[in-house]
Amino acid sequence: MLALDAGAYASRWRHRHPGEKALLSLGLLVVTVALPPWPGALFCGVAALALLLGPARVGARIVWRVVRIPLGFILAGAVPLLVAVGGDPWLxxxxxxxRPAAELVGRAIAALLCLVLFAATTPLADVVPRLHRLGVPPAVTEIAGIVYRLLFQLLESVRVVREAQAxxxxFRTWRTTYRSLAGQGAAIFVRAFxxxxxxxxxxxxRGYDGELRVQVAAQPVSRAFVAATLVLLAGIVALTLLVVRA
Amino acid sequence: MHIAEGYLPPLHAAAWTVAAAPFVVHGARAVVRRVREDPDSKLLLGAAGAFSFVLSALKIPSVTGSCSHPTGTGLGAVLFRPPVMALLGTIVLFFQAVLLAHGGLTTLGANVFSMAIVGPWVAYGVYRLTRKAGGGLGLGVFLAAALGDLATYCVTSVQLGLAFPDPVSGTGGAVVKFLSIFAVTQIPLAISEGLLTVLIVRLLVRVSPDDLARLGIRTRTSEEVAA
Structure with a gap:
């Protein structure tokens, strides 16, 4: 199981309508990217983390496991901002x-937490069949649904193959490692097809007529949740603008 | 080479999304047409997408001691053609964002542009040119995977350079900075991905030449079968 997917099924917000969670976390994400990083990103990041650990009940361990690899990229990518090239000396x-490097890192961490807020509370199985309401052609959502269903089986196959090879x-030498990795790649291809x-x-x-019908459980949209989300987003925007003006 | 969530300023994120959109829409149209003619191809395309996702999750040992992941762009482009890869790559990048937190939703457009559009087209172009020039399947696949990977990394560096220009030398200097910091991992990775892809294709030629033939890959075995 992937940590985020497992977290999404175990989260307390699992049965909320995906639209509510999208409004909250993607709303926060848009606000994070659009507002000046100081203090907008700080407010959004804190809000996302508090929601994750508090009401959504996603464990701190899952959050850390998910964010630590992207964190490495965020930090490495900010290093070039600390040096100037082309002057005298050249480097x-x-x-x-x-300041821009700190702002970039702050904004990216806050945005990452907003993404995790959505991903760790919303199973993709709830999202993909609903994407056609956003104008995605049914053929595309059906293909995405098949990808989602197959990839866990394939990841499990890779794990088993890797264990057998180990x-x-x-994996004793570089040569055998590459041979084993190629074996994994070929095994996924053969198994996928x-x-x-x-x-x-x-x-x-079973009489397939070209349409893959999937039952989507009806989930009511909570007006209170939507209202609270809008108040939170408006509050963050207002507070940030106040601090920036002061 | 994913650009992380929230990394790009809003204007850049929007601009790259707009730049990627026509390719993805074109890919989606091609796929919808194909599915209408042959409903069974939906399952094969799903398999191709899942294959691309899991391929990019393989861990390649890298020189620095850490592990890197292949992009799978080159192999995908050779097997499934660039227009289809534009759509499948978008699906895979979306899944990587929401299942692994690699990449992001605001940076999806930029990542699609580098990894699902430029990478596959460069890889496919290089593959076709090599085969036309009389190069073997192995050489074609190696160059496609390695150069597709390098193209992806160059585009990502340009995207970051445009977003964060250098105070002294402007965008050009910034691109050089990003190119050189990622070169440490990306150049060895491109070569390893090229080698790995050759080994995978060699195995596939041996174990499932029929599937390759169905995807339009000419191998000696499939030609013998056809003859």
């Missing part, structure tokens, strides 16, 4: 770059 530390000393063929046969036997 020099630029003290003026500290037991047979498949084999699964697709079997699905094809199974569907044909």
């Amino acid at each position: 020099a530390l630029d003290p003026a770059g500290l 037991i047979r000393l498949g 084999d699964r697709a063929r079997r699905l094809e046969q199974g569907l044909a036997a």
Whole structure:
């Protein structure tokens, strides 16, 4: 299981309408990116983290497991902002770059937390079949649904193949490692197409007419949640503008 | 090479989304047409998408001791063609954002542009040119995967350079900075991805030449079968 997907099914907001959670977390995300990072990103990041750990009940361990790899990229990507090139000397530390680098890191961390707020509370199985309401063609959402269903089986296959290779000393040298990795790649290809063929046969036997109908559980939209979201977003915008003007 | 969530200023994020949109819409139209003619191809396209996602989750050992992930762009482009990859790549990048927090939703357009559009087109172009010039399947696949990967990394550096220009030398200097900081991991990764892709294709030629033939990849085995 992927940490975010497992978290989404275990979260307390699991049964809320995906639209509510999208409004809240993607609203926060848009506000984070659009407002000046100081103090807008700080407010949004704190709000997202508090919502994650508080009402949504996503464990701190899951949040840390999910954010630590993107954090590395965020920090590495900010390093070029600290140096200036092309002057004399050609490469020099630029003290003026500290502020934009800090703003960039702050905004990116806040945005990451907003993304995690959505991803760790909303299973994709609830989102994908509803995407056609946003104008995505049904054929595309159906393909995305098949990708979602197949990828967990394939990830499990890779895990099993990797374990079998490790037991047979498949990762002892660079040479064997590459051979083993190629084996994993080829195994996923063969299994993905084999699964697709079997699905094809199974569907044909059940009268497949070109449409994959999936039952989507009806979830009512909570007006209180939507209202609270709008108040929170408006509050953050107003507070940020107040601090910036002061 | 994903640009993380919230990394790009709003105008840049919007501009890259607009730039990527026509390619993705074109890919989606091609897929919808294909599915209407042959409803079964939906499942094969789903398989191709899941394959791309899981391929990019393989861990390649890198020189620096850490692990890197292949982009899978080159192999995907050679197997499934760039227009289809524009759509499948978008689906995969969306899933990577919401399942792994790699990349993001505001940066989806920029990431789609580099990884699902430029990378596949460069890879496919290089593959076709190599095959036309008489190069073998192995050489074509190696160059496609390695150069597709490098193209992706160059586009990402340009995207970041445009967003964060250098105070002295402007956008050009910033692009050089981003290119050189990511070169440490990306150039060895491009070469390893090229090698790995060759090994994967060699295995596939041996174990499932029929699937490759169905995807339009000419191998010696499939030609013998056809003859």
